[in-house]
Amino acid sequence: MSSKDNKEMYLSEKLYGDVDQVPTRNGYGHGLVELGETNKDVVVLTADISDSVRTQWFADKYPDRFIEVGISEQDMMGIAAGLATVGKIPFVSTYGVFCTGRAWDQIRTTVAYGDFNVKIGGAHGGISVGADGATHQALEEITLTRVLPNMTVIVPADSEETKKATLAAAATDGPFMLRFGREKVPVVTTEKTPFKVGRAETYVFGDDISIIACGPMVYEAIIAAKELDKKGISVRVINMHTVKPIDKETIIKAAKETGAIVTAEEHQVAGGMGSAVAEVVVENCPVPIKLVGVRDRFGESGEPEELMVEFNLKSTDIIKAAEQVLEMKK
Amino acid sequence: MKKTANEMRKDIIKMTNAAGSGHPGGSLSSVEIMTALYFKIMKHDPKKHDWEERDRFILSKGHACPVLYSAMARSGYFPVEELKTLRKLGSRLQGHPDRKKLPGLEISCGSLGQGLSIAAGISIGLRMDKKDQRVYCLMGDGELQEGQIWEAAMTGAHYKLDNLCGIVDVNNLQIDGFTKDVMNVEPIGDKWRSFGWHVIEVDGHNLEEVIKAFEEAEKTKGMPTVILAKTVKGKGVSFMENKAEWHGAAPNSEQTETALKELEVY
Ligand SMILES: Cc1ncc(C[n+]2csc(CCOP(=O)(O)OP(=O)(O)O)c2C)c(N)n1
Ligand SMILES: [Mg+2]
Numbered sequence: 001m002s003s004k005d006n007k008e009m010y011l012s013e014k015l016y017g018d019v020d021q022v023p024t025r026n027g028y029g030h031g032l033v034e035l036g037e038t039n040k041d042v043v044v045l046t047a048d049i050s051d052s053v054r055t056q057w058f059a060d061k062y063p064d065r066f067i068e069v070g071i072s073e074q075d076m077m078g079i080a081a082g083l084a085t086v087g088k089i090p091f092v093s094t095y096g097v098f099c100t101g102r103a104w105d106q107i108r109t110t111v112a113y114g115d116f117n118v119k120i121g122g123a124h125g126g127i128s129v130g131a132d133g134a135t136h137q138a139l140e141e142i143t144l145t146r147v148l149p150n151m152t153v154i155v156p157a158d159s160e161e162t163k164k165a166t167l168a169a170a171a172t173d174g175p176f177m178l179r180f181g182r183e184k185v186p187v188v189t190t191e192k193t194p195f196k197v198g199r200a201e202t203y204v205f206g207d208d209i210s211i212i213a214c215g216p217m218v219y220e221a222i223i224a225a226k227e228l229d230k231k232g233i234s235v236r237v238i239n240m241h242t243v244k245p246i247d248k249e250t251i252i253k254a255a256k257e258t259g260a261i262v263t264a265e266e267h268q269v270a271g272g273m274g275s276a277v278a279e280v281v282v283e284n285c286p287v288p289i290k291l292v293g294v295r296d297r298f299g300e301s302g303e304p305e306e307l308m309v310e311f312n313l314k315s316t317d318i319i320k321a322a323e324q325v326l327e328m329k330k
Numbered sequence: 331m332k333k334t335a336n337e338m339r340k341d342i343i344k345m346t347n348a349a350g351s352g353h354p355g356g357s358l359s360s361v362e363i364m365t366a367l368y369f370k371i372m373k374h375d376p377k378k379h380d381w382e383e384r385d386r387f388i389l390s391k392g393h394a395c396p397v398l399y400s401a402m403a404r405s406g407y408f409p410v411e412e413l414k415t416l417r418k419l420g421s422r423l424q425g426h427p428d429r430k431k432l433p434g435l436e437i438s439c440g441s442l443g444q445g446l447s448i449a450a451g452i453s454i455g456l457r458m459d460k461k462d463q464r465v466y467c468l469m470g471d472g473e474l475q476e477g478q479i480w481e482a483a484m485t486g487a488h489y490k491l492d493n494l495c496g497i498v499d500v501n502n503l504q505i506d507g508f509t510k511d512v513m514n515v516e517p518i519g520d521k522w523r524s525f526g527w528h529v530i531e532v533d534g535h536n537l538e539e540v541i542k543a544f545e546e547a548e549k550t551k552g553m554p555t556v557i558l559a560k561t562v563k564g565k566g567v568s569f570m571e572n573k574a575e576w577h578g579a580a581p582n583s584e585q586t587e588t589a590l591k592e593l594e595v596y
Contacts, residue, residue, distance in 0.1 A: 048472060048506045049515075070475035070513025071442055098441065131351045131417040133425035135392065186351030303418030310419065318349060 003117045005235070009067035010192035011203060013152025013221065019189040023312050024180035024216070025123050027159035029054025029186030031092060036062040038171055041089045045069060045076050052182070053093040053123040066211045073098045077106035077118070089170050096122030096138030096179060100145055109273065111175050112148040118176070119169045120145075125155070125179040126215065126266035127294060128304040138179075141269030145177040146244040148190045152197060153244040155179045155273065156267070158187045161241060164195040172197055180265075183304045185216040188239075199246040206234035208320055209329075210254035210261045213271045217264040217292070224318035233326065235253035248280050255285040260329040261304055262290045262321045269293035276288040288328035290321040334404060335365040341400035341413055343589045346580040349417035350427070355576040356470060357397035357499040359512040359561040360539050367466055370403040371544045376406035379434040385463050386452050387437055391499070392426040393578070396476020398435075399423050405436040439596045443476025444468060446496060450485045450552045453494040453554075457508055464548065472504030474515045480525065486554040487526030495547040496527075496556040499534065501563035503574050520554045530541055534559025566593055 004034060005011065012019060014191045035042040036058050043065045050056040050068070059066040068172065069076045073094055080090035086320040094100060099122050111118045122141050146153045152174060156162040162180045194201060203218070204225050213221040216240045225235035236258055238250060255261060261281065263274030274291035294311055308314055336360050346352035368374075372385040395462040396416065403410045408422070415421035422432040426440025437448055449467035456463055473479065486494055498518065506512045515521075521527045528550045532539040540559065547555035549566050563577070564570030570581075579590055 046506070048475075048504050050506050051504075059541045068512055070509075071472050071504065072477060072513070074477060102441065131349060131425045132416070133440070134428065135426040135438070300419065301417045301421060301425040305421050 003204050003225050003234045006203055006205060008193055009194065009201060009203050012187055012192050013189055015188060017225065022159040022186050022187050023182060024159050024162045025054045025112065025182060027156065027162025028121050028166050028178065028180055029057040031163040033061060035167065035170050036065065039089065041087060042091065042170055043067060043083055043088045044091045045093065047071055047073050047076050047094045049094060053121065055056065055093045063151070074101040074106050078105040078110060080118045081110045081114060082116050083115045083121055089117055089119065091119045091121055092144065093121035093123065095124040095136060095243060096141045100138070100141040100177070104144055104157035107145070108157060112150045115150045115174060117173055120177045121286055122177060122179045124182045125176060126181050126217070127180055127297070127299050127307045128183045129228060130183065130265065130304040131301050131306065132297040133301035139268045139294050139299060140178065141179050142243055142265070142267050144272055146190050146276060147271070151177060151244060152164055152242070153175040153177045154197065154242055155214040156190055156241055157184060157215060157239055160187055160189045160191065160193070161195055163286065168195070168197050179214065179215070180298050186219040188219050188222065195241070198242045198245050198247060200242070200250040202236060202241045202250070203239055204235060204237035205235040207258055208234045208260070209326060210236040210238060210258045211240045211318060212240050212251070212266040212277050214243060214255065217266055219327055220313070220315040220318055221264050223315040224322065228322055233322070240273055240277065243276050246276050246280060248284070251277055251280045252284045255281050255287045259287050260325045261287060262292060262318055263319050264292040269295055290325040292318050292321050310314045331365055331369055334369055335537065338365065338400040338404060338578060340397045340522060340590055340593050343418045343581060343593070345396055345399070345413045345587055347583065347586040348391045348414040349580060351577050351580050352396055352417060353393040354396065354581065355503070355563040355570060356394045356499065356501065358481070358565045358567065358570065359514065359534065359563045360394055360397045360468060360499050361565065362535050362540050363468060363497055363559055364397050366403040366544060368405045368542045370541055372466065373463065376402070376434070378474035379407060383463060383510060386449070386465045388445045388449045388465065388467040388532065389427060389438055389439055390467055391442060391473050395427045402434055416527050442470070443472045446482035447480055447485070449494055450482050450491060450585065453491040457494060463493065465494050466497065468499065470504070471498055471500045471509050471515055471518065472512070474498065474518065475513050483522065483525040483527065485586060490552050492551050494554040495544065496554065498556060498558050499561055500558050501561045503568045503572070503577065505574065505577050507574050518558055526553055528553050528555040529558060530555060531558045531560065532543040534561035535565055552581065568592060
């Protein structure tokens with residue numbers, strides 16, 4: 001049997017050709033601007049990097065609801081919690097390392113434990129940040145936030161989905177983490193592609209193996225599926241954009257029906273999306289799994305594309321993992 | 331030394347151009363501070379980077395590593411040639427300093443606000459061992475917005491760390507604009523004084539003044555010293571001076587040529 005694209009997902013028509021490339025952070029910026037118009041309670045906070053996290057677009061249109069705190073991420077997180085107590089919907093934005101890392105205790109105890117309606121926009125997620133190197137390449141945010149009760153964690157696949165997730169964040173009560181990136185990445189989805197918090201979407205149907213991906217790795221997974229299909233392996237591709245609360249049903253179904261799983265994320269495998277999938281699989285329907293991601297290594301300076309190769313985050317790495325896991329399935 | 335400072339400015343321009351990214355603005359404003367430290371003030375041995383008797387330099391504003399790499403190369407830690415590998419895959423000169431890659435770096439850094447605490451820790455440790463080396467820590471003025479800086483400021487005064495000398499590169503700019511507009515940090519001198527530090531204010535581009543300030547710091551006993559160096563972000567390259575846009579953008583080839591020409595007659 002061969003893999004089949006899910007027509008109901010309305011994926012980009014250019015998916016297998018000259019696919020559009022847009023940074024996911026732009027989706028965040030556009031989402032915030034739209035929210036500025038539609039939701040008067042939305043306020044945006046920035047810690048001295050408003051251009052690069054795209055909050056400047058909101059600031060230009062809604063200066064009265066924009067709060068610059070300077071280089072003080074911990075302060076920013078606390079201010080956001082305070083704003084939430086008076087009915088505002090604060091979006092806190094900085095690089096992923098600095099919001100989830102620097103302000104983690106503020107997130108844990110003030111925001112998550114207190115269950116405040118604070119939205120965290122973590123930019124510059126992943127190795128593809130490039131030349132700035134390890135200090136700015138966030139590879140831990142999924143782990144750091146998905147261990148927190150009350151927290152929702154979303155890793156959108158592309159700019160289109162980032163925009164939808166940003167709108168969804170404002171519409172969903174409670175602490176919310178959005179992870180997006182700096183560099184241009186393929187736009188897989190379209191405006192019409194369904195998106196619902198907590199519901200994974202199957203983009204390609206197949207029965208031999210499932211590839212469960214999030215972020216820009218969804219594109220790599222689709223390309224890997226195409227290649228594997230040529231070798232006679234029918235692949236299911238699932239976009240696991242919501243890492244928490246995770247869509248158990250879709251995972252268990254994939255484990256049962258395909259019997260082998262590869263996960264793919266631009267993040268440390270320890271505690272990341274793949275780990276979250278593995279937790280569900282081992283408890284419900286154990287099948288062999290391979291996790292594609294960064295393996296216990298800090299990032300490095302380099303060109304985004306060469307780093308994706310260096311850190312084994314390309315479709316070819318997914319294919320290799322798929323072949324290994326199919327061996328294990330036998 | 332003035333000549334060295336100028337060579338360092340050229341290095342900063344050339345290396346960020348070669349990298350296609352990086353942070354020239356805050357590197358150029360720190361040139362005289364770094365020249366004074368690496369070529370006059372600090373006891374160090376570039377050929378023996380782990381020499382126990384060395385003074386310690388902590389770069390807290392890690393993004394300004396081009397000026398540190400240049401000072402290190404020009405004082406002999408590694409070949410000047412290597413500067414052009416900045417930010418490339420496999421380079422020892424990472425976009426933000428990685429101490430495990432480049433010998434001579436005391437710490438890995440790039441997350442603002444953390445350096446002064448580390449410097450205080452080194453100062454306390456050295457004093458425990460009855461050593462008389464000095465510890466220097468370079469911070470940005472925007473960086474002073476991080477609360478941790480003020481936690482460390484308390485530590486420095488509480489433990490009377492007179493072997494510790496902070497330097498703030500007061501160039502009045504950060505990324506989103508002028509520091510006074512983004513999140514005012516003034517009056518900086520009064521803040522440090524009220525925290526119990528000896529404060530020296532100097533023209534950060536006047537080498538003699540900067541050197542004198544370091545000498546005064548060394549003579550000051552019973553409290554730590556902070557030097558507030560009044561500087562110009564992008565100093566020496568007319569189109570970069572006082573422009574937030576040049577915080578984290580590299581010059582293209584044409585701009586590089588213009589900049590190098592200006593620095594030729596500097
Ligand atoms: C904790 C942290 N937050 C944010 C950043 C991003 N960042 C890098 S440089 C910079 C501005 C620094 O301004 P300043 O301290 O004045 O440095 P200078 O003007 O000397 O370059 C910011 C916000 C960072 N590196 N670390
Ligand atoms: Mg500054």
